[in-house]
Amino acid sequence: MRIEQKATLISTVIAFLLVAFKLTVGIISGSVAVLASAIDSLLDMVVSLFNYFALHNSDKEPDEHFNFGRRKLEPLAAVIEGTIISLSALFILYTAISKMVQGSVIEHLDLSMGVMVASLVITASLVLFLNYVAGKTGNMVIRADALHYKTDLLTNGAVLISLVVITFTEYTFIDPLLGIGISVYMIYSAYPLIKEGILMLLDAALDPESVGKINKLLNTQIDISGHHDLRTRRSGSDIYLSVHVVFSISTSLYDAHMVGDKIELSLKNLFPENTVYALIHLDPYDDSEENHIEKEH
Template sequence: MRIEQKATLISSSVAFVLVALKLTFGIISGSVAVLASAIDSLLDLVVSAFNYFALHHSDKEPDEHFNYGRRKLEPLAAVIEGTIISLSALFILYESISKIVQGSSIEHLESSIIVMIASIVITAALVLFLRHVANKTGNMVIRADALHYQTDLLSNGAVLAALGLIALTDIPLIDPLLGIGISAYMLYSAFPLIKEGILMLLDAALDAESVAKINSLLNSQIEISSHHDLRTRRSGSDIYLSVHIVFSISTSLYDAHMVGDRIELAFKNLFPDDTVHSLIHLDPYDDSEDNQLN
């Protein structure tokens, strides 16, 4: 089992423990902030389980139905996770506004504070672990999971601070106001996650810096006279790129093929943390204008 899959199993187990703790004391205390945190942890559990499914199946080799593999399950999982974060944020916002309108008090405040302290310690340990795995593997799903639990860590800290203020000031309005702040932060955090996942699903080109590195590498090749029609995209931890490289008409096919192999290896060395798939078209003359006409 890959370390990424182990990480999703661990995050699922942690989410289950947090759901049990927060949901129990959220219902007992009547705190919208604790209940919202419990609902978010429940969604974490669902998302982590889906992430395990996505990572398990994205590893499968290409076949007759999926010629390029299933790597796009990873950005799909990121989009789903970002969407779930957004939906849970909207629910928290609704509950917070409802509590402001209806008004209610918090009971068993001390127990809720203890539960939130425990949640912070557990979540902090999980975030550190997921960050380590994400940095080691560069996996988008694990990075998204780490971001998700990082927002939980911050929201848990805010909930704990709010419960402490309520204990000191006896002003229950702090609880729903904090809920509104948490929902806004969650929406803010989810947007880039959804955006990156959608761009990957739509086969957006690599970032400008990566494309510049590729062009610089191609321009440094003295065996070719020019290049054109460079196309790039990312699918999970895989990079796909295609390009036409132009030779002198007198260059033999063997020599051109050898140059193409060297450039393909150079592409792989250019992105050592990713799996690079190159499609290099060998042109005996510059046919870029012909391609544009077609």
């Protein structure tokens, strides 16, 4: 088993333990903020499971059923994760508003604070471990997982601060107010996940900066007279692109093929953190206008 997969399994187990602790204490104490943190940890567990599933299956070699592999599992998981996070945030928002209207009573504050302190220590240790794995492997999924748990440190810290404030001031309205804040933050965090996942599933082009880098590389190739019809897309951590490169009509097929291989290697080196699949069309003359007319008709 790869170290990335081990990391996601460790994240899943730790998230499960945090869910059990926080959920039990949240129900006993009646704290919306602790319950919100428990649901957040539950989502962390789901995210880690999805990451393990994505890493385990997306690396499988293409076969007769999936000729281009299974990299789309990663954006599909991101959309599902983002949707679950958003729905859970709406539930937390509803619960917090209800408690604010009806009034809330929080009991066993010492127990609630204890579980949040333990959560901070455990989550901080997990972040350090995930950062180590991400630095060693360069895996983007693990880096995203580490970033996700870093945000948990902030929410856990905010919950702990609110419980301390309530202990000394008895301002219990702070608890549902923080629950509202956490729910809004969760929706805000989920939106980029859903957006990026949907764009990737729809084969959206690479960002303008990446496309600009590709065009700049192609424009500096002295062995070709031009290029056109550049198309790009991303699938998981893989990049797919196709482009027509134009040669002189007197260039031999052998020479054109060698130049095409050189350009393909340069494109792969342009994105060292990704696997690049480049399809280079070798044109003996510039047929871009002809292709444009065919598309119009």
